[in-house]
Amino acid sequence: MSPALPSPESDGGPSAAAPSFSPLYRQIKALITRSLQGGEWKPGEPIPSETELAARYKVSQGTVRKAIDELATENLVVRRQGKGTFVSTHAEEKVQFRFLRLMPDEGEAGGMPRRFLDCRRLRAPADVARALDIRGGEPVVQVRRLLYFRERPIVLDDIWLVGAQFKGLTAERLSESRAPLYRLFESEFGVRMIRAEEKIRAVVANEQSAELLELPLGAPLLSVERLSFTYGDRPVEWRRGLYNTTTHFYRNDLS
Missing domain, CATH: 3.40.1410.10 (Chorismate lyase-like)
Incomplete structure (x- = not known):
């Protein structure tokens, strides 16, 4: 069963009387992050393809791509040309030197x-x-x-x-x-x-x-x-x- 999209209240947002708006790709980003946090995909391992994630969450591939773009910008995942998208790890020099100044x-x-x-x-x-x-x-x-x-x-x-x-x-x-x-x-x-x-x-x-x-x-x-x-x-x-x-x-x- 596909995970339910998170509601505004689940992220500590306003009550139902004054709901906040979260773009769909942000909701998909939150679901992917939840899987990362839960250890579904370990550091250094590939995550499912954009096509697979789109089918899993019942959204368009473009929505998934936008969510992954933000995760890559935040260094939670890393894209590798011709190989796919992988969970970032501190074993990678690029990630290490984000914290070594x-x-x-x-x-x-x-x-x-x-x-x-x-x-x-x-x-x-x-x-x-x-x-x-x-x-x-x-x-x-x-x-x-x-x-x-x-x-x-x-x-x-x-x-x-x-x-x-x-x-x-x-x-x-x-x-x-x-x-x-x-x-x-x-x-x-x-x-x-x-x-x-x-x-x-x-x-x-x-x-x-x-x-x-x-x-x-x-x-x-x-x-x-x-x-x-x-x-x-x-x-x-x-x-x-x-x-x-x-x-x-x-x-x-x-x-």
Whole structure:
């Protein structure tokens, strides 16, 4: 049986007394996204063809194409010439570099060696709970790591994850994996980061960050706060990074 098209109320819209209008292709996009979220098609796997999806949802192929166009623009799926449309994955370099914005002044960007300093499960402090939209005291996982460039520490990251989504994440598991964090989250925990919001400000190194980044006390740093979301616009990661930009710059492509 084909899934029913979602009503405005199902997306938290106005009541029946004042219905909101959703174009048909947006409704099809919501249904495809629901299947992605439910794991019907895994990261890296092909989704059905436009013809198959049109038959499934009883709409025109053009409507399906417009829905997939938006999903591709949002990097939820990727079109491959002559092969079809596939679920995006953090195993792909293009997706990885959407979330890697620190570039060296000289040379090409590449993988930065990392060292995990801590990984612990604890009750969410108030500011972390607010950011992740969970109740204070709910379980979270805190990860602290350093990223290196030419054997010098460049980034100090404090990462907070919704505990319910990352059961079994340990320092040993992190250290044993060679995959980028988001690829690990996707492949082993079924959590896919699909978008992020960031706040950037200039700060100075305090005693702890100066020691870990091997810098003088008061050295200038770039502070980057990132809130990452999975399907359904649910926040699952809050990251606070301190960047030494002496030999690097922060790049953002605007479109």
